[in-house]
Every structure is written in C-alpha cells, then in structure tokens.
Amino acid sequence: MRNDLITLIPSRQIVATVLLCALIWCDPFAAHGQDRFTPRTGGPDEVVELINQHIRQAWEDNDVEPSALASDSEWVRRVHLDIVGSIPSVDVVESFLADRDKSKRAKLIETLLDDPGYTRNWTTIWTNLCIGRQTPRRTSRTGMEKFFREAFGRNRPWNDVVFDLISAEGHFEEEGAVNFLLSQMTNRDDAIQATAKATRLFMGIQIQCTQCHDHPFVTAWKQSQFWEFNSFFRQTRRIDHRSFDAASGRRVDDFSELVGTNFSGPVYYENRAGEMNVAYPSFFGVDVDPERSTERRTELARLMTTVQPDQPPYLARAMVNRIWGHFFGFGFTNPVDDMGEHNEVSHPELLDLLAQEFIDNGYSMQQLMRWICNSEAYQLTSSFAKNNRYDDPASGNPPLFSRMYVKLMEAEQLYDSLLVATSADKTGTANWERAQRQRDRWLQQFVVAFGTDENDEATTFNGTIPQSLMMMNGELTQNAIQAAQGGYLYSVLSSRDSDNTKIRRLFLSTLSRIPTRAEMSKASRMIRESRNKLEAYQDLFWALLNCNEFIVVH
Amino acid sequence: MNLRVPHDMTRRHFLRHLTTSAATLPTLQFVSQMQANAAQVRRNQKACILMWMGGGPPTIDLWDLKPGSKNGGEFKPISTRGDVEISEHLPKTATVMDNLSIVRSMSTREADHGRGRYYMHTSFVPNATVVHPTFGSIVSYELGTQRKDLEIPAFVSIGGASGSPGFLGMAHAPFVVDSNGQIRNSQPAVANRQRLNQRLAMLDVIETGFINSDRGEAPTSHKEIYKKAVNLMTSDQMRAFRIEGENQKTRDAYGDNNFGRGLLMARRLVENGVPFVEVDMGGWDLHDNVFPRLRDDLLPNLDRGIAALTTDLKERGLLDHVVLVWMGEFGRTPRITQTVGRNHWARSWSVVVGGGGLKGGQAVGATDADGVEIIGKSYLPGDIWATVAQALGLPVGKVYTSKRGRPLKLAGGGTPIQELIG
Incomplete structure (x- = not known):
C-alpha cells in the first residue's frame, strides 16, 4: 500500500484532485469570520488526511477551535516565502486571487516545488545550517x-x-x-x-x-x-x-x-x-x-541513514520535525533540534507517523513539504479565533497548530523579497554571480561572531534596533523607493491609472493584499495633499516596506 | 502610542538653542547649572560593565598561576597593588588590582561554548522550555525603565552578540554595535522632519491595522522597537558612542584595538546613564600554541584596557558606581596538550569583579596546587550576578515569572559573595 503511494503521489493531477472538496478556497475574498470548522482537506491523500486527524484530535483534547481559513492573500504570500523564500510578485498575486479553480492552492504548491526558487531557497537554508553565514x-x-x-x-x-x-x-x-x-x-x-x-x-x-x-x-x-x-x-x-x-x-x-x-x-x-x-x-x-x-565515517554514515532495529528513526524524525517547524514556526519540540525524553513532543504519534511515511516515501523532501503544505492546519490564518488563545507557543504553551504562527523573516527572505517588490531583480544586474556576491556582502552586516574557534555566530537581523535602522535608513530601502526607470515604483507612477489604483498596486506588490478602507483613505489623502506627488508615493512605499506586516511571514 | 519624531525633541535642543540665542547672563548661569545637575545625577547612577572573553580564557595563566606544577605553563606570577598575585604579562593591571578581586573557585560544569555562554550570561543552564534573560536584559528591565531621560538603549553590547532578553521581550534585547562607534544607518534617510513624520504617520496606520488583526506579540514589539529606533536617530545622546570626542592621550591609554575602543565607549555610555554595557573580546579559544598567543597578542590588549578603564573611572569618581565584571564561558584545562594548547574546562577557574563599592584587592576561594580541584567553597555564575545585583541595588531574591507562569529567581537564586560586599 505504502509503496503504491510513492508512485501515485508525485502526480500533479492526483494531488490536484485531492483537494477538490476544499470548496471554500475557490472564493478569493472569503476569509475571516468562519467560526465553525468543517473538514476541508479529505480526499484520497491518505497522509494528508492522517495529519489532519491527528491535529484535529489535539484540538478536541485541548478544547480549542481552529482559526478561520487564511484568505488567499495571506496564504499566497506565506506559501511563497516558505517554499521559495520570497514574496510573490504582483502579477502572481493578482492572477491567484482571480483564479476560480477550486484546487488552486494545491496547484500552486506543485508549481512552487518545481520552481528554481525552491532549489535556491533550500540551498541557502542548508548551507547556512551546515557552515553558517560567515x-x-x-x-x-x-x-x-x-x-x-x-x-x-x-x-x-x-x-x-x-x-x-x-x-x-x-x-x-x-x-x-x-x-x-x-x-x-x-x-x-x-x-x-x-x-x-x-x-x-x-x-x-x-x-x-x-x-x-x-x-x-x-x-x-x-x-x-x-x-x-x-x-x-x-x-x-x-x-x-x-x-x-x-x-x-x-x-x-x-x-x-x-x-x-x-x-x-x-x-x-x-x-x-x-x-x-x-x-x-x-x-x-x-x-x-x-x-x-x-x-569509521562510512560506517557511521551507514548507521545514521538506515533505520536500526530497536532504535527510533533519528534521521527521519529530526528532518520531519525541522521541516514542520520551518512551515509552522514551531516544530513538535522546541527547539526543533533538541529531541529527547527531557523535551516534550507536542504530537508524538503524528511525528512518528510522518517519520515513517517519510522513510517509506524514499526520504523525499518534496513529498514531505507537499504533505505539510496541503494539510488543513497550513491553510489557517495567523489571527487568533475566539477559542484558541491558549494556542500561543511563543508564551511557552505546546503548539496545537490551530492557527498559523507568525514568523520573522530571515535576512535572505527580506533581501529577496525586496527584489521582488521593487522589480529590482528585473532592472538590476543580469550577472548571477555578481548579484549573489552583492547579496552575500549585504547579509554580512548582520552577522555577529562569538569569538570562539568554532565559528559560531548570531544575527542582529532579529527584530532589534539595528534591523529597524537598516530598514528605515539603509541603502537597500533607499534604492527600493527610488523611482528609477524600469523599477516597480517607476512603472506604477508612469501609468495613467488613478491614484487609488496606484495605491492598490503598491499594497499588492508588498503585502500581497489590497488596502483596507482606513489605509486607502490615509494614503490617498497623503498623496492628494502633498505638494510633491513623487515624494508622497515614495513615503507610502517606504511605510509599506517598513511595516510589521511586511517583515513577517504570517 | 503614535509613532513620530518625539515631541520632546525641542526640549533636547532647547538648552543648546538658549545658550546660542537669547543669551542673557542669568539665563546662561541657570542653564549651565541645570546641565551640571543633570550630569551629576547621571554620574551617580549605578551601572555595570561586563568584559566578555569569548572562547573561554585560560585563567590559570592570568589570575591563578601554578608555579612549580606540571600544569603551570610558561608564565610567572607577579605581586600587585592588591593582596593577590597575577600573571607577569598583566603589569598595568597589577597597578589597579587594589580595586579588583579575583574569584578563583568558579565551578560551572558547562564546557561547551553555547551552553557555557548561556549559563554565564543568565545564571541558568539551558532548558528547552524557557529562554532565560541574559543579565544585561534584567538590568535594562529593572534600571533602564526608571531612567526616563535615557534616549539610547539601556543595554548596549559592543563587538559581540551577548544573549537573549528571553521572556522580558525584545525591548530589553542588547543593542549590538561595533567598537568603531559608527552606528550603521542611524542617520535619518530624509533630512526633512516633516517628511519623516509623514512616513511615520502612514506607517502607524498600517502597523496598527496589523496589530488589531490579533496575531500575537511580534507585530506589537515591532512597533515598540521602531519607536526606540526613531528616538535614538534623533537623540543628542548618540554622541556617547563616538569615541573621537576623547583626547588622544585617553585613547592611547585604552589602546587602539577593538577591546580598548569598546571599553572607552563603555565608559562614555555609563557616564550617559546606560546601566549595562557588555564589551566583547574574542579569540580565547586556545586549543594550541597558548603561550605565544597570550603573550604577544591577547594579554597586552587586555592589560592595557583593564588598567585604563579602572584608572579612568576612578579619576572621574565613577568607580564606586560602576561594577566591573570580567568573565568568559569557562576556563581552560590545567593540563597542557600535545599541541601546547589548553582545552575547555569548567571545573575550576576564575572570574574577576570590582568597582561599584565592592571590595577589591583580594582573592576569593582557591584551587589546589595543580589548578585541578577547588579547595573549599565553590561558586556559580548566579553567585557572581547576585553580588553584582546587590551592588547595583537590584532586588536580590526577586522572583520573575516566565510567560508560562514558571517562577524564576533573579540570578538563578544565587547568593551575594560575602567577602566582596563592602
């Protein structure tokens, strides 16, 4: 049975049909206010369904109700940042919001797992984990x-x-x-x-x-x-x-x-x-x-990468926990790399089950991510519901995954997202090597060494003052809000659209959503009353890049 | 809690403007009186400077020498102005040792860099279920919040990352800066204040909307941190970071290296009312070739820095208010390895404390002739920090509550070391 799954799962069509019953997803503006929970991810994917069952069981046991589904705007931004490491471009957002296909989320997951950005993002993540940023x-x-x-x-x-x-x-x-x-x-x-x-x-x-x-x-x-x-x-x-x-x-x-x-x-x-x-x-x-x-090292490699009788599958459990933690902000243990009898596992059966499925599916990382991204819990909003305030692992409670937890962007995610938001990837240097070196140099400003010979390091890209100073006054932001020819701001400003349309597009390019009424009225008043329209638009763009919503994955 | 350039910015520039414009004699006198008073208040405020020796210093070669032992190494002890002997390669420090004491009986059991760093900074061993605040964050929480005039962060870490504020929240995180005194990106990108306010007003609308969508703490602390950053950008107190303001003689005394510059900046910061400054000196992870590296590279800079800081504070009448702590994550093996190195060792090692009214010039505790075992009572990081807490006037014995409701004692429930309390 499990071996059959291996051949079945990677087919996109199958996965697409898996989620056909997720009716609610077809409406791009349906979102908040869904109080009652109904199963939305059933279907033929056994593993996704098992994940959902285990997660739901913990909700019942702890007497919490899940948050509403994330709006398409919230979700499309999140899934891009999580899988390919940057926010979606305005075109991608607009076409996703307009798409009426009921299985559009499942399809997008497939597209992103196939995107070159997937390889680039996970190469960055694992290079940093293995050898550090410095x-x-x-x-x-x-x-x-x-x-x-x-x-x-x-x-x-x-x-x-x-x-x-x-x-x-x-x-x-x-x-x-x-x-x-x-x-x-x-x-x-x-x-x-x-x-x-x-x-x-x-x-x-x-x-x-x-x-x-x-x-x-x-x-x-x-x-x-x-x-x-x-x-x-x-x-x-x-x-x-x-x-x-x-x-x-x-x-x-x-x-x-x-x-x-x-x-x-x-x-x-x-x-x-x-x-x-x-x-x-x-x-x-x-x-x-x-x-x-x-x-000896060959022997160790063999022992680590095969399942030993009477031993837990350490390798698979560690990877499942880490990848789950990547997508949800919290793993089944906190921290994800300190598993042992001293550290309580929030969902022990689910962890074991996923580790086993991971092994049975040939340790396929894409398959593991596909399961997680298609799970019901991954579709939820990060806003609290009426009855899940307890579910706040940031304050030390075990995670129940009844809502999405807010994650701070990594420095790389910010850099790459700024390129997308400002179309700098289209205007800037075409030389990949040079672009990569520029990015590496920029990243170095946040690295703080600990002065040991073990090259351990910390980052000041951690939500403290140096990071906010960089966002407010740094060269990267200055360049981003310059209305240089070919850049995004230039293209928006040189169009014949109304101010409101322009404002709307700036919101979509940064926050992947349209402005609220309060935001629209504030922004349009600022632009209307300003003697220098260009400056007013730059100030709006500056505020969008500096706001709390931009710098988090939610 | 609108984000904007602080109203009191005018107040800050008030004094300067007065002196330059409406300069009648009585006003001038009044103003300089006010300035003097403010400066006096700041000078009497308590503070702590932590000298952090990243990598784990071989205290057996610095503060607790073992001449005659096979573990003794190449250095000889010299007498000092205090009642202790220290390494011959710390001659300048020897002249200020009457102000500093050595605790020679640290026994801390954590000999991994990450764990040792955490333990020595927080007084707690790492634990998967809670992040303990580093001591600087505790001081920021206790003293920083009381100092309303302080416009720069209450906890500054120079040249190193220090630790996490844990459950006290990002508002008490260390402000990490380079020893060169250039605070990156601290110049407002728009010179025009009206324009900065326009940006901040728009920002406020978006941020408030996101906070109201009720997604936990991160959006709110983002807004708080921005408020602090704006405050800092527009503050005259930023001058405290710029050591170019010091005369060449002083700068030479501290030494033109990261540690020396960091200590000089630390003095300027505590003078300005910053209650906790950590200054990092790395490079102590001496797995090989320990003696030449100490003699030629590390100890000259260390010696110069400690001596200059202690002397400078004393001359300015600040030493009684500023506690000095010198420590790393652990000591190093008494046994010398085949590569003439010393490995990690937490069982018997030294830290140095002084100033702040604590008794100087003595050695507390002792190790045996080979430096391997502690003789008599041993101490934990919590005992050091409890001693510091007492000197700073913090509530020793206070119990904090983590977000999950776990009670956590200040300094891990450590006890002030009696021999050091004046």
Missing part, C-alpha cells in the same frame, strides 16, 4: 552550495544527502559535501565540535554537554556515548594546501581537502572525577570494529 576559513561556500543545489534540484533522498555529508572525502570544490566537516574542524579539538554538530543537525539530539558529564535529564545519554560517537570522526584529517603565487612572490592559500587517516583503537577522555576512560566506536550500542581496516 564562511569559516578554508571552507568553500561555493562547494557547499553546489552540493545542496544538486541535492534539492534533483530531490535527492535525504538519507543519501546525509550519507555524503558524513562520509565525504576530497577537494572542497569538487566534493562539495566535505565542507560540512571542514567547517566543523577548523581547530584541533579532536573533532568534538563535529560530533556535537552532526548529532544535533541530523539526528536532532543535543549531546554537547555530555562531552564533560552525563546528560542531566536524559538518563540514556552518558558521557561515554559522546566519545563513542566522537571516535567515528577521528580517522579524519584536513589538509590546507598552499601554493606559490607568482604575482606576489608569496605562498598563498590554495584548496583544502578532507582525507582519511589510519587511526585505530580507542579514544581517551577524562570523567568528572578526573579519571581517564576509553571509548570505542559504537552507535547507540551497535559496535563497530575499531581496527584500522574499518572506514
């Missing part, structure tokens, strides 16, 4: 991006992708996967950082504290286990090549590579009492031959 020394961002572009472009199974990231060897531009470990092995720390990062990122478990002591809350996580994991990484060495540069007459950095060594036997570590202990390679009790002939 590329560590002697790590190739280009190589890492190339690896993920291929992975997402071809929808490679996630377990294959992780197998490569853990086991890869070679040149940092030719074998892009090596950059994950290169970035974690910038100092000679016996691969402690690599151990902690790999388990956290791919298995959703945070065992970094167990390098020094047993986990305080999870009895199963012992200090010995950290070092057993760690011993898998100890056959690894980086080589940073240098070469002679004729122009300067000096030796300069050349390529770096990751190579295997013939390390064998145990690793040594000190316990809290100051006694030395030994650890041999072992994956949750599955022992691996510690001899020289064993390729």
Whole structure:
C-alpha cells in the first residue's frame, strides 16, 4: 500500500484532485469570520488526511477551535516565502486571487516545488545550517552550495544527502559535501565540535554537554556515548594546501581537502572525577570494529541513514520535525533540534507517523513539504479565533497548530523579497554571480561572531534596533523607493491609472493584499495633499516596506 | 502610542538653542547649572560593565598561576597593588588590582561554548522550555525603565552578540554595535522632519491595522522597537558612542584595538546613564600554541584596557558606581596538550569583579596546587550576578515569572559573595 503511494503521489493531477472538496478556497475574498470548522482537506491523500486527524484530535483534547481559513492573500504570500523564500510578485498575486479553480492552492504548491526558487531557497537554508553565514576559513561556500543545489534540484533522498555529508572525502570544490566537516574542524579539538554538530543537525539530539558529564535529564545519554560517537570522526584529517603565487612572490592559500587517516583503537577522555576512560566506536550500542581496516565515517554514515532495529528513526524524525517547524514556526519540540525524553513532543504519534511515511516515501523532501503544505492546519490564518488563545507557543504553551504562527523573516527572505517588490531583480544586474556576491556582502552586516574557534555566530537581523535602522535608513530601502526607470515604483507612477489604483498596486506588490478602507483613505489623502506627488508615493512605499506586516511571514 | 519624531525633541535642543540665542547672563548661569545637575545625577547612577572573553580564557595563566606544577605553563606570577598575585604579562593591571578581586573557585560544569555562554550570561543552564534573560536584559528591565531621560538603549553590547532578553521581550534585547562607534544607518534617510513624520504617520496606520488583526506579540514589539529606533536617530545622546570626542592621550591609554575602543565607549555610555554595557573580546579559544598567543597578542590588549578603564573611572569618581565584571564561558584545562594548547574546562577557574563599592584587592576561594580541584567553597555564575545585583541595588531574591507562569529567581537564586560586599 505504502509503496503504491510513492508512485501515485508525485502526480500533479492526483494531488490536484485531492483537494477538490476544499470548496471554500475557490472564493478569493472569503476569509475571516468562519467560526465553525468543517473538514476541508479529505480526499484520497491518505497522509494528508492522517495529519489532519491527528491535529484535529489535539484540538478536541485541548478544547480549542481552529482559526478561520487564511484568505488567499495571506496564504499566497506565506506559501511563497516558505517554499521559495520570497514574496510573490504582483502579477502572481493578482492572477491567484482571480483564479476560480477550486484546487488552486494545491496547484500552486506543485508549481512552487518545481520552481528554481525552491532549489535556491533550500540551498541557502542548508548551507547556512551546515557552515553558517560567515564562511569559516578554508571552507568553500561555493562547494557547499553546489552540493545542496544538486541535492534539492534533483530531490535527492535525504538519507543519501546525509550519507555524503558524513562520509565525504576530497577537494572542497569538487566534493562539495566535505565542507560540512571542514567547517566543523577548523581547530584541533579532536573533532568534538563535529560530533556535537552532526548529532544535533541530523539526528536532532543535543549531546554537547555530555562531552564533560552525563546528560542531566536524559538518563540514556552518558558521557561515554559522546566519545563513542566522537571516535567515528577521528580517522579524519584536513589538509590546507598552499601554493606559490607568482604575482606576489608569496605562498598563498590554495584548496583544502578532507582525507582519511589510519587511526585505530580507542579514544581517551577524562570523567568528572578526573579519571581517564576509553571509548570505542559504537552507535547507540551497535559496535563497530575499531581496527584500522574499518572506514569509521562510512560506517557511521551507514548507521545514521538506515533505520536500526530497536532504535527510533533519528534521521527521519529530526528532518520531519525541522521541516514542520520551518512551515509552522514551531516544530513538535522546541527547539526543533533538541529531541529527547527531557523535551516534550507536542504530537508524538503524528511525528512518528510522518517519520515513517517519510522513510517509506524514499526520504523525499518534496513529498514531505507537499504533505505539510496541503494539510488543513497550513491553510489557517495567523489571527487568533475566539477559542484558541491558549494556542500561543511563543508564551511557552505546546503548539496545537490551530492557527498559523507568525514568523520573522530571515535576512535572505527580506533581501529577496525586496527584489521582488521593487522589480529590482528585473532592472538590476543580469550577472548571477555578481548579484549573489552583492547579496552575500549585504547579509554580512548582520552577522555577529562569538569569538570562539568554532565559528559560531548570531544575527542582529532579529527584530532589534539595528534591523529597524537598516530598514528605515539603509541603502537597500533607499534604492527600493527610488523611482528609477524600469523599477516597480517607476512603472506604477508612469501609468495613467488613478491614484487609488496606484495605491492598490503598491499594497499588492508588498503585502500581497489590497488596502483596507482606513489605509486607502490615509494614503490617498497623503498623496492628494502633498505638494510633491513623487515624494508622497515614495513615503507610502517606504511605510509599506517598513511595516510589521511586511517583515513577517504570517 | 503614535509613532513620530518625539515631541520632546525641542526640549533636547532647547538648552543648546538658549545658550546660542537669547543669551542673557542669568539665563546662561541657570542653564549651565541645570546641565551640571543633570550630569551629576547621571554620574551617580549605578551601572555595570561586563568584559566578555569569548572562547573561554585560560585563567590559570592570568589570575591563578601554578608555579612549580606540571600544569603551570610558561608564565610567572607577579605581586600587585592588591593582596593577590597575577600573571607577569598583566603589569598595568597589577597597578589597579587594589580595586579588583579575583574569584578563583568558579565551578560551572558547562564546557561547551553555547551552553557555557548561556549559563554565564543568565545564571541558568539551558532548558528547552524557557529562554532565560541574559543579565544585561534584567538590568535594562529593572534600571533602564526608571531612567526616563535615557534616549539610547539601556543595554548596549559592543563587538559581540551577548544573549537573549528571553521572556522580558525584545525591548530589553542588547543593542549590538561595533567598537568603531559608527552606528550603521542611524542617520535619518530624509533630512526633512516633516517628511519623516509623514512616513511615520502612514506607517502607524498600517502597523496598527496589523496589530488589531490579533496575531500575537511580534507585530506589537515591532512597533515598540521602531519607536526606540526613531528616538535614538534623533537623540543628542548618540554622541556617547563616538569615541573621537576623547583626547588622544585617553585613547592611547585604552589602546587602539577593538577591546580598548569598546571599553572607552563603555565608559562614555555609563557616564550617559546606560546601566549595562557588555564589551566583547574574542579569540580565547586556545586549543594550541597558548603561550605565544597570550603573550604577544591577547594579554597586552587586555592589560592595557583593564588598567585604563579602572584608572579612568576612578579619576572621574565613577568607580564606586560602576561594577566591573570580567568573565568568559569557562576556563581552560590545567593540563597542557600535545599541541601546547589548553582545552575547555569548567571545573575550576576564575572570574574577576570590582568597582561599584565592592571590595577589591583580594582573592576569593582557591584551587589546589595543580589548578585541578577547588579547595573549599565553590561558586556559580548566579553567585557572581547576585553580588553584582546587590551592588547595583537590584532586588536580590526577586522572583520573575516566565510567560508560562514558571517562577524564576533573579540570578538563578544565587547568593551575594560575602567577602566582596563592602
């Protein structure tokens, strides 16, 4: 049965018909005020229906009622930001709102999963997760991006992708996967950082504290286990090549590579009492031959990416939780990468079920996203309803997904969205490489390093003052509101449309919706009364780009 | 709560305008009297400067040397003006040690960068269900809100990210700036005030509509942060960030490096009434080649900075009001590795505190001859922060409530260290 699903699901027609009964979606202006809930996503997609059942059950158990369906405006903006990483263009919004097709949401999901923006967005997300925004020394961002572009472009199974990231060897531009470990092995720390990062990122478990002591809350996580994991990484060495540069007459950095060594036997570590202990390679009790002939990282990659008897499917659970968290703002655990008996799972059965389906469907990331985006919960508005105020995970309550949670845009989402809103992508540089470098440079202004050798970093693009100053006064906004020829503001202003139509188009291009009555009257008065119309329009555009609604995904 | 250029902007420029225009003698005297009084009030306000040593400093080579031990390393201890010995590579600091005390018996158990940073900043170990506020956010919440004249953020972090405000909300997040004093994008993009107001008025309509659509906290805090940002853009107090205002001699004393410039800016900020400033100095993650890197690179800048700040505060009569704290996320292994490095170590290490009326010149607690074990009582970050809280006049023992209703004690329920309380 499950194998049948694999062949069935990716067909667009099937998915489109899945949602035929979602009658309400056909009306672009139907939205708020739907108090009573009726099932809207049934149909032949078994997994989507199972998600809906589990989510609904939790609503009943907690006595909450879901929020109304999101309006098409709210939804079309959200699904673009979530899947392709930027807001929709005004043309896309207008045609979506006008579309009377009952399955238009399902169809749009398919279109976006096929869009080049999908590959670009997820390449950005996973490059940042693996090597950070500030590329560590002697790590190739280009190589890492190339690896993920291929992975997402071809929808490679996630377990294959992780197998490569853990086991890869070679040149940092030719074998892009090596950059994950290169970035974690910038100092000679016996691969402690690599151990902690790999388990956290791919298995959703945070065992970094167990390098020094047993986990305080999870009895199963012992200090010995950290070092057993760690011993898998100890056959690894980086080589940073240098070469002679004729122009300067000096030796300069050349390529770096990751190579295997013939390390064998145990690793040594000190316990809290100051006694030395030994650890041999072992994956949750599955022992691996510690001899020289064993390729330890290949063994670890195999153990991590296949389901081990009597063990939870760590890899699948971690990815399902992370992707769910990407779309809803909260995963089944908070944070998404700290799963363990100490951290309550909001929907344990649903998590297990989705992890199993993910595995059975060949670890297909697109399939996982397709299920999530087609689920009933993903269609809801972010406004509270009368009876779900309890559902506010930002204040510490477990998420019930009875409404969409508001997410702050990432810096990349803002940058790319500004390009869309201002048509700068159409007017600006045609050179992709140069555009990418410009974007990278702009992003660097928000990165704050922590001063460790582990290259950990924070961002000031976090809703604090530096971000608002950048939005109010920064070059990016200044350029955006310049009515330069070819730009969006220019095209709006040079049309013969009425002021009201122009105002409406500026709202659609930024917030993907038409203005409310209050907004329209304020804006049109401002423009009418202004001595300089161009300035008034610029000020309106400035306000639209600076407002709370623009900077969030809701 | 309309967003607009503050009404009191005129008040702020009032004094300056008065002095330049309607300059009768009595008015001038009155004005300078007022200015002096305001400055005096600000000077007597309590503040804390945290010197954050990102990466985890080898305190065994700085503050708690072990000559004669196999763990002792290359450096020798020297005597100081206080009743403690410190590293020979901190000679300037030695001359101000009568004002600073070393707590040599920190035992903190978190030796991962992220966890150690969190623990030392918040007094709580990381926990999946709540984000604890970093101590600077607590100070912003307790003292910043009382200082109505303060137009710049009450918690400034120079050169580093510090931590999260947690459940206290984004209004108490650190304002992260570079040590060069250039606040990026702080110049209003439109010079014309009327135009800025036009923009803000339009913004207000859209933002209010979105807030009223009832989607949780984010839209409201966005509006609050914008209000603070507008305030800051139009404030004369922005001058406090610009260390070019200092004479060359002072700047030389602090040192022309990120840490030195950061400390000098910190002094200007606390003089201006900012109650908490964190100054970051990274690069302490010394997994190899520890001694040359300390001697040639890190310690000269550190030494110069600490000595200059302490002396400067003292000369200005501010040292009794400003608490100084020096710490990193953990110490480093007493055992020296094969690559002549020291790894992460949280079991026995030191932090330094002083100023703010706390007793200086002493060592509190001790480690054994090899620096491996604590002898006698050991301390947690909460004890340090409780001590600071007491010096700042914060309500030690106060219990906060997280959004979910969980009670959380100030400084993790730590106790002020008696030996340090004056």
